[in-house]
Amino acid sequence: MASYVLQRLLAAIPTLFGVALITFLLMRAVPGDVVTSLVGLEANVSPERMAELRRLFGLDLPLHVQFAQWLGAVLQGDLGSSLRTGREVAQDLALRFPVTLQLTLMGLLVALLIAVPLGVLAAIRRGSLVDYFASLFAILGLSVPGFFLALLLILLFALALGWLPPAGFVPLRENPLENLRHMVLPSLSLGLILAGAVTRILRSSMLEVLSRDYIRTARAKGLSERVVIFRHALRNALIPVATVIGIQFGSLLGGAVIIEQVFSLPGVGRFALEGINLRDYPVVQGTVLFVATAAVLVNLLVDLLYSLIDPRIRYE
Amino acid sequence: MNPSTPWTPLLKALLRNRSALIGGLITLTVLLGALLAPLIAPWDPLRFDPPNRLSGPSPEHWLGTDQYGRDLFSRVLFGARFSLSVAAVSVLAGLLVGGSLGLLAGYFRGGFDLVISRLADILIAYPAILLAIAFLAFLGGGFANLVLAISVVFVGPFIRVARAAALMVREEPYVEAAQAMGASHTRIILRTILPNAAAPLIVEATLRFAYAVLAEAALSFLGLGIQPPFPALGSMVSEGRAFLSLSPWGSLVPGFAIVLMVLGFNLLGDGLRDALDPRLRRL
Numbered sequence: 058m059a060s061y062v063l064q065r066l067l068a069a070i071p072t073l074f075g076v077a078l079i080t081f082l083l084m085r086a087v088p089g090d091v092v093t094s095l096v097g098l099e100a101n102v103s104p105e106r107m108a109e110l111r112r113l114f115g116l117d118l119p120l121h122v123q124f125a126q127w128l129g130a131v132l133q134g135d136l137g138s139s140l141r142t143g144r145e146v147a148q149d150l151a152l153r154f155p156v157t158l159q160l161t162l163m164g165l166l167v168a169l170l171i172a173v174p175l176g177v178l179a180a181i182r183r184g185s186l187v188d189y190f191a192s193l194f195a196i197l198g199l200s201v202p203g204f205f206l207a208l209l210l211i212l213l214f215a216l217a218l219g220w221l222p223p224a225g226f227v228p229l230r231e232n233p234l235e236n237l238r239h240m241v242l243p244s245l246s247l248g249l250i251l252a253g254a255v256t257r258i259l260r261s262s263m264l265e266v267l268s269r270d271y272i273r274t275a276r277a278k279g280l281s282e283r284v285v286i287f288r289h290a291l292r293n294a295l296i297p298v299a300t301v302i303g304i305q306f307g308s309l310l311g312g313a314v315i316i317e318q319v320f321s322l323p324g325v326g327r328f329a330l331e332g333i334n335l336r337d338y339p340v341v342q343g344t345v346l347f348v349a350t351a352a353v354l355v356n357l358l359v360d361l362l363y364s365l366i367d368p369r370i371r372y373e
Numbered sequence: 374m375n376p377s378t379p380w381t382p383l384l385k386a387l388l389r390n391r392s393a394l395i396g397g398l399i400t401l402t403v404l405l406g407a408l409l410a411p412l413i414a415p416w417d418p419l420r421f422d423p424p425n426r427l428s429g430p431s432p433e434h435w436l437g438t439d440q441y442g443r444d445l446f447s448r449v450l451f452g453a454r455f456s457l458s459v460a461a462v463s464v465l466a467g468l469l470v471g472g473s474l475g476l477l478a479g480y481f482r483g484g485f486d487l488v489i490s491r492l493a494d495i496l497i498a499y500p501a502i503l504l505a506i507a508f509l510a511f512l513g514g515g516f517a518n519l520v521l522a523i524s525v526v527f528v529g530p531f532i533r534v535a536r537a538a539a540l541m542v543r544e545e546p547y548v549e550a551a552q553a554m555g556a557s558h559t560r561i562i563l564r565t566i567l568p569n570a571a572a573p574l575i576v577e578a579t580l581r582f583a584y585a586v587l588a589e590a591a592l593s594f595l596g597l598g599i600q601p602p603f604p605a606l607g608s609m610v611s612e613g614r615a616f617l618s619l620s621p622w623g624s625l626v627p628g629f630a631i632v633l634m635v636l637g638f639n640l641l642g643d644g645l646r647d648a649l650d651p652r653l654r655r656l
Binding site for chain 2: 071072075076079080083196197199200201202203204205208209211212216308311312314315318329330333334341344345348
């Protein structure tokens with residue numbers, strides 16, 4: 058088990074290195090840098106002053122030296138400081154990640170709370186009205202853009218009914234109840250869409266499992282239908298669901314970028330967007346590497362979860 | 374499948390499949406609307422009409438007007454035209470680059486395969502939307518850059534699908550037979566591997582098409598698409614947000630247009646998968 062985890066972590070290194078390199082090159086492949094966008098705010102700055110600023114930020118060094126310096130620092134846990142605010146990127150990430158994590162986890166919870174009962178019911182009552190509704194729900198989940206769903210929810214629950222705030226954020230520690238009220242619509246926007254994909258996978262994997270011999274055996278030995286469905290079938294049907302959630306985690310974070318923007322949540326996604334718009338290299342490099350690392354770790358976690366769901370799966 | 378009329382059984386299977394039929398009809402309507410936009414649109418999509426601003430549907434403006442009094446139906450037609458062109462070129466570019474790299478990697482294996490598979494891993498591990506946003510933020514918006522940003526994201530998945538298909542096909546006896554007859558690699562790949570790997574690639578392309586429309590909409594929504602006043606569906610939804618409580622039509626009309634388009638492609642893609650490859654059929 059431990060050696061398997063180590064092996065997987067080692068295998069992730071070249072991938073993360075590639076992600077870091079692509080981000081680094083992309084940020085520098087295009088004209089303009091943070092100095093021009095900073096100076097753009099104030100007119101008449103002399104070229105000498107701009108050259109001095111570039112030297113200060115280390116932007117006058119050859120590319121490979123800049124990359125090596127940055128990577129060396131990252132390996133020591135130092136993601137650098139924002140060129141604009143001077144604050145440490147790692148510190149800002151630590152401040153903003155809880156917001157994104159809360160959004161993602163609540164989104165995931167919404168998705169599972171809807172998708173598990175719906176997927177199971179659709180598979181048990183195949184061809185029924187419930188099944189038809191589940192298919193419709195799934196295809197809509199795959200077809201509605203997150204930002205548009207968010208807008209529909211704001212229109213209904215914030216503007217028309219006035220039940221929930223249309224945007225904004227209150228930290229969990231400051232006021233848990235207000236925090237939840239502000240997070241309901243964003244989580245629904247993220248979760249309902251994921252629920253579509255999960256319902257679809259769960260339905261088809263339930264159908265497959267229900268046709269297996271061991272299910273017939275379980276029924277033949279007189280187990281109640283409830284035990285057959287939940288103990289024997291659902292448990293096995295959840296494996297592909299876990300895989301899909303692991304794969305979708307990246308796009309869940311991507312969706313979070315847009316949802317954070319719509320609801321003005323101070324999360325990692327908005328941090329990256331702000332950094333990109335201002336060409337704040339360390340912010341973008343740090344955020345992207347952080348998100349990619351998180352995606353790799355979640356995939357590993359999902360693989361380890363398999364052995365919890367199905368004890369026959371062991372990792373050597 | 375009868376080789377003389379390869380499309381007839383496919384068409385029949387598609388017509389029998391209800392979701393494919395509905396999806397096909399939606400897609401056809403959307404395509405016609407987008408293609409014929411200059412002929413159908415009742416108004417110039419850029420024409421201001423301040424007295425009629427933020428109005429709901431009326432005989433004059435079928436789907437209402439936006440904050441400048443521009444006709445929403447005409448703007449949605451042109452916006453759909455733009456979305457579809459971006460999606461079509463992005464999918465084609467992703468398919469050509471990713472598909473050929475994947476086929477070559479699966480066919481030749483070895484070191485080349487290792488490099489290409491790693492590349493696919495990196496592209497897939499990279500947070501897709503951030504990759505596209507980063508591209509556009511640096512390169513600026515516009516048609517070509519949108520296509521570039523979206524198709525880069527598609528290269529990874531197309532490599533995987535094509536490689537998997539090629540790996541499976543290359544072990545078949547008929548490939549061995551072609552090799553024994555002395556056929557060149559080019560000929561084997563084009564005449565034997567490609568046709569047999571086509572089904573999963575076509576299915577992937579249709580579903581990617583839906584994804585491309587969604588991606589273009591999201592990027593335009595974030596203000597990274599084409600410059601206003603040209604209509605893009607995503608930026609229309611975003612512009613309408615400020616006027617939601619006055620008149621929601623400005624956001625709702627383009628939003629539902631996106632949903633309709635993507636729904637059409639998704640239904641068609643599902644139907645195509647069932648018709649082209651019964652082994653992939655959902656239970």
